[in-house]
Amino acid sequence: MSVDLSNLRRVVATSAAVVTALQTATAVAGIRRGRRDYADAAWGPGLAAIAVTGAVVGTGDPARRWALAAVTTAWATRLERLMLQRLAGSDEEDERYTEFLEGDAVPAVAAKVFLTQGLAQLVVSAPLQLAAASALPRTRRRWLFPVGVAVMVAGAVVEATADRQKARYTARDREERPDVLDTGLWGWSRHPNYFGDSVVWDGAWLAAAASAPAAWTLPAPVAMSYFLVHATGARRTEEKMQERESYRDYQDRVSFFVPLPPGR
Template sequence: MSVDVKNLLRVTGASAAVVTALQTGTAALALRKERRDYADGVWGPGLAAVAITSAAVGNGDPWRRWALAGVTTAWAARLERLMLGRLRGTDEEDERYTEFLEGDSTPVVIAKVFGTQAVAQLLVSAPLQVAAASPLPRGLRRWLFPAGLAVMVAGAVVEATADAQKARFMAEKKQAKQDGADDDVPDELEVLDSGLWGWSRHPNYFGDSVVWDGAWLAAAASAPGAWTLPAPVAMSYFLVYATGAKRTEDRMGERPAYQDYQRRVAFFVPRPKR
């Protein structure tokens, strides 16, 4: 089965226009408020916007394009609630952005943060765009579509569960510090190593990567969709090396309790605790 190239170009063009508008608006607000970390707040909405735009403009299988848009939007809505809570919880810019952008001019900041994120959103969402402009085959391969949706939902559940477990842990740790005044927090609150966090040191990022593996699998039900494999690979790279897991490891790695945690628990892909 071949993709409708003309329709795919319309889908991609519309998606690029939506992403550009979102990033431009966010950049203007972020620079005015001196909070370049507002970029975190537009990641999920940008991907949801591409999914909905692709479904609306595409002429591929309607069940697939709207199902992908629905799951992506639900994933993005939960992530956005989490991101907005973090951004509103402090008046200080995330130190990652401050360090990364130290001394950069405004055009450089726009390119490094908002321009790069726009390109990343279009790359990661490539399976959604191709699926929106492709018909489903009649053979067994069409079942990759529901399988991919199931994988997306599973990944979203893992990510949400991990975030909820972390939120409870941080609340307990904060309460323990308040109760103990200047005393050290209990040993069990030094590092979160229970629940999903006892299987992976970054189960939320792992779940996120699985969501986009599922999106690729659903798109691969049509032969052209299989060629978008670089999209989930790129997403996994971003989550591990660019913005997520490795940065956390570098920040936490000097703590003895975390070093012990590193010896006992898998880095990314879950496995039983040692």
């Protein structure tokens, strides 16, 4: 077997400890200040911390360990900058959290937000953890590693490009900008930033799957895609925007998630 099980246990345990520390610190700060939405700022750093932990503690192929850590950290750094700008730009808690947690006591908030997010980080990063404790095979399967890293980079570029396009649209004068952003990547997908994010984690799985046992971590990128579409991302946006006639027309013309040529 290409996996060092003893080292894998160490990687998993250390990753869990790091995530627990980060989520605990974020929970304390967020709950004290009445900003449970601080959890958003812990998502990227938590995943980057797990990747770096694997690179440091793992004994698997060093090139793969550090490549995955580098790409994940770069992805998380850009995302974190966006999250901090958004949080700093408002004195009010994100209404999603206010509605979701209405009437909940501190223990319930800690469990529903911070504990849940910590567990999600450990699940999504399972390919990274397994890769950190695995050797690369000598067969052609080893080429899944560079291919997977390339897919991660491509996904990160799509996500960053979509976010830049959205930022430029939002910065335009309200009276001059169109009702709906439907140019650039947003003319091919209604949620290209979330799509790019999902591709990042598809690539991470692919790079890890160069070692056969890591292929069994396929539920990890599937879970990330579910989170992005249903739990916190695209579907919620659709529900909020559907009241606008211009957005309903946009829905008829443009693919929901996977970028495709516009309908007309």
